[in-house]
Amino acid sequence: MINDSLRQLLRHHLAWWGLRRFASDPDYFAWQRQQFSPDDLKQLAWHVERKREGDRHDEIAFYDLAAHPKIFPVLYSQRYDYYEAIAPRVAAHCGEATSILDFGCGLGILTSFCAHMFPKKSFVGVDRSSASIAVAREQADRLGLRNLRFDCMDGDAQRLSGCYDLVVATHALLQAEHDPGLPSRSWRTFERGPESAPQLSFEQRTGLGRRLDNLIEVLCSGGRMILFEKTRQLARRVPFQRALAARGLQPLEPLIPIRYYSVEERVDDGPYYWLQRGNQKGIAWDESPEPDEGHPFSSETIALRTDPERPLYENHWPSAQAAWEQLVDREVLAETTRQQLDGRQVHVERGQLPGFQYLYCANTFDQRQLVIVEQARAAMLEVYYEEILRGLF
Ligand SMILES: C[S@@+](CC[C@H](N)C(=O)[O-])C[C@H]1O[C@@H](n2cnc3c(N)ncnc32)[C@H](O)[C@@H]1O
Known part of the structure; x- marks a missing residue:
């Protein structure tokens, strides 16, 4: 055009x-x-x-x-x-x-x-x-x-x-x-x-x-x-x-x-x-998030990691929610949900999967974050979890 x-x-x-x-x-x-x-x-x-x-x-x-x-x-x-x-x-x-x-x-x-x-x-x-x-x-x-x-x-x-x-x-x-x-x-x-x-x-x-x-x-x-x-x-x-x-x-x-x-x-x-x-043939309104750059969590995405200093998997897009929902065998170790003064609700969760640890953060303004690391680096997510909690008060 x-x-x-x-x-x-x-x-x-x-x-x-x-x-x-x-x-x-x-x-x-x-x-x-x-x-x-x-x-x-x-x-x-x-x-x-x-x-x-x-x-x-x-x-x-x-x-x-x-x-x-x-x-x-x-x-x-x-x-x-x-x-x-x-x-x-x-x-x-x-x-x-x-x-x-x-x-x-x-x-x-x-x-x-x-x-x-x-x-x-x-x-x-x-x-x-x-x-x-x-x-x-x-x-x-x-x-x-x-x-x-x-x-x-x-x-x-x-x-x-x-x-x-x-x-x-x-x-x-x-x-x-x-x-x-x-x-x-x-x-x-x-x-x-x-x-x-x-x-x-x-x-x-x-x-x-x-x-x-x-x-x-x-x-x-x-x-x-x-x-x-x-x-x-x-x-x-x-x-x-x-x-x-x-x-x-x-x-x-x-x-x-x-x-x-x-x-x-x-x-x-x-x-x-x-x-x-008033056009009946128009396109229906769509209220879902637009497609983003996040990937599902899988052995292929882990294999794509090039920097060993970085987590095994990171997704800072709305699609992190679908990736988190895929973690069916997750065990929650700690979680907090807070209602903030501006009405925003925030949830932060730390947990484990066989061989991995994860951190998930979600709020009512569509921000999502999922980070997954090897079991050996669990301490990193504990620190991160505490930092997020401090920011919520
Ligand atoms: C960011 S500028 C955009 C100008 C132009 N549409 C463009 O795309 O370059 C926003 C303009 O909208 C005008 N505007 C905002 N609210 C308005 C209103 N209620 N009535 C008339 N003009 C308005 C402002 O004065 C300003 O000139």
Whole structure:
């Protein structure tokens, strides 16, 4: 789907915006230091912190500052790979629509790329950062785009108007990055209970419910949606999907987990949702953990170990649960289950199998860990077990 000419067009577009691609942190930060004074950096760091800790005013203040012409090329260059991962996918779907809304469009980097690609389609970008919208309008004028309008409005407090057959929201609906989401029913399972109160609470405290209701109001009958949010952790993906399902949205194609780099940092993001409202033929929602890199415990996996200092077997992925369940002849030597103050339930267990010792750790936010060592190294797991216990109090 992402062909070379589309990629070239996008790179040209990003360069026009002043974005640069960096693969190394030292190179990126050297460029950042050339562009920003120490005072600029201090001010930015302060706003980043306020955005993390504060309310919507702090978030708006951050995006207003980030829209400054001296600042945005440097900050948004960290998102270069993100645009490469997302923009061609969004553009490919714009061809099937006539009127497109980009909610939380920021500076309109993505919106202007799509509007440029499809001059016959009409695009509207909305954002609550007035400085971002001012830049978006100015740049659309400079690009000579006549099929694109930008409105400044807060989708939490004001009602959107119009009717769109494609609604796009990328990194705009579920900004509360530190919200852990919805815990599973117990440490033994990845399943979430059916109760509506925790779901409602999630939608309210993150603002997701208000934003989605607003978007649904302006989605034409049979209209489609592209959503891309930080919902890779199951505890956030499940309530996100339940919010979508409750509003009649269903995936039109399997969800696409996306990996990109923010300079050197690997980001596992998404998934990319391509949805339609009221489509009976859509794909059923899936609430299970995504396939991971863990292996079952077997003589073959033990044989794969190359470093004798390392345990015989380690699995730090959700699949560690299936591996632990496979240990049918295990004997539990010590175990503790704790309910923590934030509601998280944690279980830690140490035990033995013929010839081996194991340690298993599981919690209600889908973290799993299974470590297996030879009998002779049992003391190592005892120490590890005690360390985990100390961390629980
Ligand atoms: C991380 S930026 C993403 C910008 C753009 N969608 C992209 O992918 O590059 C998030 C944007 O969403 C906007 N936003 C968040 N909540 C909003 C709301 N309730 N109404 C309008 N804009 C909102 C912010 O102001 C910010 O510009």
